[in-house]
Every structure is written in structure tokens, then in C-alpha cells.
Amino acid sequence: MFASFKSIASYIPERVFKNSDFEKIIDTSDEWIVKRTGIKERRFAAEHEATSDLAFEASKIAIQRAGIDAEEIDCILVATISPDFLCMPSTACVLAERLGIENIPAFDISAACSGFIYLLSIAKAYVESNTYKNILIVGAEKLSAITDFSDRSTCVLFGDGAGAAVIGTTQEKSSSVLDISISSNGKYQDFLVTPGGGSRTPIRADNVDKNLQYMKMKGNETFKLAVKTLASDVKDILQRNNISPKDIRFFIPHQANLRIIKAVGELLDFSIEQSVITVDKYGNTSAASIPMAMNDIYEEGRLKKGDLILLDAFGGGLTWGSALLYFNGGNLI
Numbered sequence: 001m002f003a004s005f006k007s008i009a010s011y012i013p014e015r016v017f018k019n020s021d022f023e024k025i026i027d028t029s030d031e032w033i034v035k036r037t038g039i040k041e042r043r044f045a046a047e048h049e050a051t052s053d054l055a056f057e058a059s060k061i062a063i064q065r066a067g068i069d070a071e072e073i074d075c076i077l078v079a080t081i082s083p084d085f086l087c088m089p090s091t092a093c094v095l096a097e098r099l100g101i102e103n104i105p106a107f108d109i110s111a112a113c114s115g116f117i118y119l120l121s122i123a124k125a126y127v128e129s130n131t132y133k134n135i136l137i138v139g140a141e142k143l144s145a146i147t148d149f150s151d152r153s154t155c156v157l158f159g160d161g162a163g164a165a166v167i168g169t170t171q172e173k174s175s176s177v178l179d180i181s182i183s184s185n186g187k188y189q190d191f192l193v194t195p196g197g198g199s200r201t202p203i204r205a206d207n208v209d210k211n212l213q214y215m216k217m218k219g220n221e222t223f224k225l226a227v228k229t230l231a232s233d234v235k236d237i238l239q240r241n242n243i244s245p246k247d248i249r250f251f252i253p254h255q256a257n258l259r260i261i262k263a264v265g266e267l268l269d270f271s272i273e274q275s276v277i278t279v280d281k282y283g284n285t286s287a288a289s290i291p292m293a294m295n296d297i298y299e300e301g302r303l304k305k306g307d308l309i310l311l312d313a314f315g316g317g318l319t320w321g322s323a324l325l326y327f328n329g330g331n332l333i
């Protein structure tokens, strides 16, 4: 028995925040943001919406598209760096309650922008060891809650959203999740960090005054390492599976920066038609970026059952990973 990618869905918050809206609050310009990042706008969740609310909307659709009832989900996994609550309960437990599902395992993982691929690797292992049969995996982020809107080098980059998928079973290798690689290197932990709020720097008025509860990033260093790591990771997984870039229908990289996506695409010989790009309209939504991008091409009728796709991510930790899979959801259009 193999793990199979049965459905994809996303939730995109309504509120559009354009680059020109940043021009009103910080010293920046639409031209700078577009040129350096490719981002034109991003979505921000409403004040009352938490990460689990975004996850819930995406999950409902993912379950329905998988052709199963919520009661058939036997495990819920969420990847997020902006959980509803800092320590407990997990966003996965809150999501399970919203979905009306009880008495199954539900937990969060923390692998930043690589979170969705980490989840997929756990789900694949569970399914193929016959532990669970229908696993809901969700990448969801309300990054606007942990963004410092006075720091122009980070605040223009991020957005909110959620993407969800159901990982089930198949007997056919040609409709399965073929291979996944995940990795990390803590040596670069200070490249992307939310320094305050954890046990190292607890929530205290003096730490909050220093804005330590918000994301900080060494942008330039992260950029260079991202290009190198993403490209070599993909080369490895393709080689290992004896697959050439032209066999891939869609290359879906983590959406952090258009320049990173283009540089990696060129190094790997992916055409513009193969590379999926959504960073222009959603910004970087961390763990949600890959499933959101995947859902966009699904809803456009481009992603079809049987398509061979390659996912590739890189994020805080540092963490990275790639996944090679045949999409096995029903065609929407």
C-alpha cells in the first residue's frame, strides 16, 4: 500500500493589502518591493480570525474533495509558526474540534516554511506503515500576527492563508507520493527567528517593548542559502528516482521571493510553464504557501489527476525538503 495525495484546497483571506498600502505606513515603494521580491499584494486575515479559522475553511473543502466524511479522518497534522496559542492547545486540536472530530491524534509541527513537506513525510510514513488511512494535513498561517509592521525589511514579505490536503491510500505506485526528502541545519538558526515568547526569552514587558515577539530575518544570507539548498535538494530527489525535469508537470516551490524561484528554476532547467508562481498575489505564507499554490492551479483546471509534481521548500530552522508525487485527486474542471 502507498500514500496518495487525494485532495487539495485552500483558504485565502478576503482582505487585500497592496504594496501601495505599505507606502502609507513605512518608508518603501511598490517599485522596490516588486523589483526585489516580485510581491504585488498579500492577504491579511481579519482581526477576529485565528490560524485555526483559516485552517478550518481549507480543511472542510479538502475533506469534501477527497470524497470522504469528516469522521473518516483518523489523524490531523498542522504545520504553523503562528499557532492560535503559543504553547497549548495545539492548532490541530482546535481544528479537530471545529471539524467535529474527536478521539483521534492531532498535533502541530514546527518546520517554518518547509512545514507542509514535513507533514507530508509524516503522513506518508503513517499511511505506508498501516497506522492511519485518511490523514488531514494543513499548512496554515496568520503571519500578520507575528509581523513587525515597523520593520520594512520583513513586513512587506509575508501574508496569511491556509492550504489543506487529505493523504489516503492507493495500491498503485503510479498514483502515489513517490518520494520525500526533509532535512535541517541548526547552524543557521539565527537567519530566521522569532526571538521572544519562548523559554529563552519569555514574554515580559521589557521583551515586548523590544518587539522580540516578531519575526526577524537575515534577508541577504537567507536568499543565497535558499537558492543553493533548494536547487541541490531537487537535483538529489530527481536523480534518486531517475526522473528528469522535463518529466515534471508542475514544479511548486515555496513562495518566498520571485527572484529565488526564478534562480532555482533556471538552475534546474524548469520552464516558466512548469513553475507555479503565486508569490505576486499572496506574498510568503510560510507553511501554507505550497498547498495554496497547488490549489490555485487545481482550481484553474491545470492540475489534473495523474500529474507528476515536485514540491520544494526552505525555511527557518533552517529546514528544507522536497517531495515527488502523482496528484491523485478528482479533476475539478
Ligand SMILES: CC(C)(COP(=O)(O)OP(=O)(O)OC[C@H]1O[C@@H](n2cnc3c(N)ncnc32)[C@H](O)[C@@H]1OP(=O)(O)O)[C@@H](O)C(=O)NCCC(=O)NCCS
Pocket: 027, 028, 029, 032, 033, 036, 037, 113, 152, 153, 154, 156, 217, 218, 219, 220, 221, 222, 223, 226, 256, 257, 260, 284, 314, 315, 316
Ligand atoms: C528581504 C530581501 C527582499 C531584501 O532584498 P536585498 O536585495 O537582500 O536587500 P538588502 O536587505 O540588502 O537591502 C538593500 C537596501 O534596501 C533597503 N530596504 C529593505 N527593505 C526595504 C523596503 N521594504 N523598502 C525599501 N527599501 C528597503 C535596506 O534598508 C537596504 O538599504 P541600505 O542599502 O541603504 O542599507 C531579500 O534579501 C530576500 O528576499 N531574502 C530572502 C527572504 C526569504 O526568502 N525569506 C524567507 C525564507 S523562507
